[in-house]
Amino acid sequence: MSKKIKIQLTIDPELCIACGVCHALVPEAYTYDEKTDKYTPTPEYKQGVFVSPKQLEQIKETIDSCPVGAIKLKILETAEDEPSNAPGNQD
Ligand code: SF4
Secondary structure (H helix, E strand, C coil): EEEEEEEEECCCCCCCCCCCHHHHHHHCCEEECCCCEEEEECCHHHHEEEECCHHHHHHHHHHHHHHCCCCECCCCCCCCCCCCCCCCCCC
């Protein structure tokens, strides 16, 4: 039984100093944008992506590690990642 959490990340481009710490910690969630010379969340993390509780902890670590507090996390929804045993499941 594992839980999945749908999260969305934003980085304030006004604050980001492009130190690369977030990317070094969780490369799949952050990418360098040559146009702006800043880091941004990768497209899937920008739009919203399901992560495991462990991945969420790693993301939170990047937020705590960002020297300028530029990363914001939004929890969109949580879901149990289990075979369907919920009452009222229509499929
Ligand atoms: S850790 Fe913060 S300041 Fe450094 S690149 Fe990531 S968002 Fe930008």
